[in-house]
Amino acid sequence: MTPQLIEEIERIPCRVFRQASDASRSVAEQIAAMIRGRAAEGRTCVLGLATGSTPTGVYDELIRLHREDGLSFQNVITFNLDEYYPMQPEELQSYVRFMKEHLFDHVDIKPENAHVPDGTLSEEEVADYCRRYEGKIAEAGGIDLQLLGIGRTGHIGFNEPGSGKNSRTRMITLDRVTRRDAASDFFGEDNVPRRAITMGVGTILDARQVVLMAWGEGKAPIVAEAVEGDISTIVAASFLQEHPNAQVVLDQAAAEQLTRCLEPWSVGPVNWDDAMVRKAIIWLARKLEKPLLKLTAEDYNEEGLQDLLATCGSAYDLNLRVFRSLQATITGWPGGKPERRKQPGDRTRPGDHLFPKRVLIFSPHPDDDVISMGGTLIRLVDQGHDVHVAYQTSGNIAVFDDDAQRFADFVSEFNRHFNIDVDRTAELESQIDGFLKHKQPGQVDAEAVQFIKGVIRRTEARAATRCCGVSDENLHFMDMPFYETGRVRKKPLGEEDVRITVELLRSVQPHQVYVAGDLSDPHGTHRVCLSAVLQACGEVSQDDWYADMQVWLYRGAWQEWGPEQIEMAVPISPEELLRKRVAIFKHESQKDKALFPGADPREFWQRAEDRNRATARLYDQLGLAEYEAIEGFVEWKGDTSLV
Structure with missing residues (x-):
């Protein structure tokens, strides 16, 4: 692929790795090198950190580097992007707790150097607190490297659609999509806080380096929109296109909607193996809404597949080749067809003999x-x-409490009817009923x-x-x-x-x-x-x-x-x-x-x-x-x- 063409299409530089673990190691090595470099200069290293499943692999690798390679965090100051509001630091969903469990408790960072927005404040205190949070970042010398994930709405931090380029740390109301995505952490959407404290887009853009990470097919559409689409307040991550030192780090699945993966032939020469030929011709048929066998040489040429024709033969032969390969995938006998059931013309598939x-x-x-x-x-x-x-x-964990109560009631009624260990049944019924009546949102269930x-x-x-x-x-x-x-x-x-x-x-x-x-x-x-x-x-x-x-x-x-x-x-x-x-x-x-x-x-x-x-x-x-x-x-x- 031609690097120049990719740079023109991808408005934020992207690095694509085969799998998330490889990408996480690379980002961790980048952070470790910065920490060590600043330590050698007698300077602090200021990191902006993210939560969620995306950065956990990076934190795991940083912990390993600390334990096995002596990476010290004594010169590191951290500022987290956001926190739900209201939120107590010891709660399961707290980002304070998340950072302790996934990083801070496992490295030698000074507790006073680790900052996470405070979700325990009164509403009247929040605005002043946010100004002071910005001030602490400035006092530390600004953020050297900011880690980011990306939400399905394109948010970075909790900067929901509509967040402006110059927004700073503030209280924000969470988008319905964001709350729905967070429902699993809170054991139901109804338990997700409606607000959060977040760094602003402007705060993020002030960082000297920004690394946005995304894993999995589910993030592919919004990644492509943020990287290749127009800058818009609707997709806060798109503002990174204007950052002089931003990069997007992806696994192959999260990159699959980028032009380089979706239409690799459009950004440079490709190896026309069977898989690439099939991908290109099915793409062409779907784009033109034509059956495979009706594609013409003109269709190939007009849609940028001249090289495929020149390299691999006539349109008709290519159409037939892909048609037959797709036809060969269809089978009503997923476990194989025994010889006694085969009809003239039936294909023999691997494993049919078993x-x-x-x-x-x-x-x-x-x-x-x-x-x-x-x-x-x-x-x-x-x-x-x-x-x-x-x-x-x-x-x-994916069962409503009401269902558990209903089944517990069933067992109690059954045991009482048949006089089965009535005292023990009553004791368990009391324990379960008592727990569920006083259960707090997000609380771990009793055994x-x-x-x-x-x-x-x-x-x-x-x-x-x-x-x-x-x-x-x-x-x-x-x-x-x-x-x-x-x-x-x-x-x-x-x-x-x-x-x-x-x-x-x-x-x-x-x-x-x-x-x-x-x-x-x-x-x-x-x-x-x-x-x-x-x-x-x-x-x-x-x-x-x-x-x-x-x-x-x-x-x-x-x-x-x-x-x-x-x-x-x-x-x-x-x-x-x-x-x-x-x-x-x-x-x-x-x-x-x-x-x-x-x-x-x-x-x-x-x-x-x-x-x-x-x-x-x-x-x-x-x-x-x-x-x-x-x-x-x-x-x-x-x-x-x-x-």
Whole structure:
């Protein structure tokens, strides 16, 4: 690609890494070099810090550098971007607590040098406090390097749409989208504070260096708008285009809507391998709203694909090549078609010789299996395969307190009716009822309440898979330890999580594994669960049975694979789609209104059906057969850059 063309299109310099961990290490090394350089000069290093899931990898690496390489924070002064208002410093959602847990308590920074906006002030004190916060930054010599994340509205800090270029530290009312995105941290949108104290856009722009980071497909659209779009108060991050020393650091997923990734041929020469040819021609067909086989040489030339024609042959041959490759993805037999069922002209696919197969579906939460691949699950069972489903986490935090109370009442009534340990039942009933009556917003549930919520999710999963024909003995509830904190914020993936996964793989010895590749899950659970499975695959890769195993990645709860990515497209009939819906409905605690709906206000069954139907429409518009719905999958081929 031509650097000059990229610089013209990307109005903020961007660095793209294969995965977020690589990007985080690079940013941490940049910060460490600045800290050491200032220390060698006898000067302080002033950092502006951010919270949320985005910078945690940077903080983890800084802690490692402190412990293993002697990086000292004695000369560091920090100023955090923002804090919810009102907010007590010891609360779970407090950014004071966040910074202590993720950085300050693990390095040798002086407590008096770490500044986080104060969420405990009275309203009358806030304006004066904000002026003094600005004054402290000035007294420290200004911010040397400011770390930023980016919200879905394009906010940096809590500078919501409408924030001006010259805005300073102040109280702000949070946008509805921001509050919805924060709902998971507060156990429901109703508990999210409506206001916050934030550095202003002008305060951020005063920093000598600015590093904005973003990970995951969910951030891709707003990143592209901030980097390549016009400067606007609607997208506060776009003001960084005017900063002389700003950079945007991305993983591949967050960069996918940038022109360099979306249309790489438009910014310089590309290698026209099969994947790039398919990507370009599907892009062309979608842009012109034409079926693949109706694209002409003029279409290629007029839309900037002259080099593709010159390099790879005629338009018709290219059209046919991509049409056939897309057609080859479609199969009604996701587990393979036995020889006895094959018709003349049927393709032989890898693994067809193994029938029936042992199939293991990993579901990060107790409903991801039926939401994301319920139609394929049903088809695998109906076609005679030995289907197992592994629920990686309990999902116990995503249950409303009312549901827990209702189930506790049910157990009490049942036990009283049958005179089952009445005294113990009364004691537990009193504990649970007492806790829930006095529970504070965002408070971690008592152990008994967590257990009840986990049981609710587990029984719903059993009911859903019964609808699909999976026997109870083929369900595996893994309850991976990383998840069981009672909080939205989880522990890092640990050895025990991987060990549990390895043991299950060796127990089932599957021919096919399905695992969530939907990395835009706002809570990060999908990413951690995928990492556990892929690490486990590495550990069992020398086992004899592993040679016959395929790993397929599914999506659907938060996003969908594009047609240029799909390697297996499973058509879903109207009847199967209805069965899938019924299975999703069995997850009653998530029906009507999920506790953590994420950015998409639709119910999960609506999201799933809309995405499946949209994929089918795309195939139809590209000139393929018309189906009711399609579930798409991508085969994992050992690439660890996914996590």
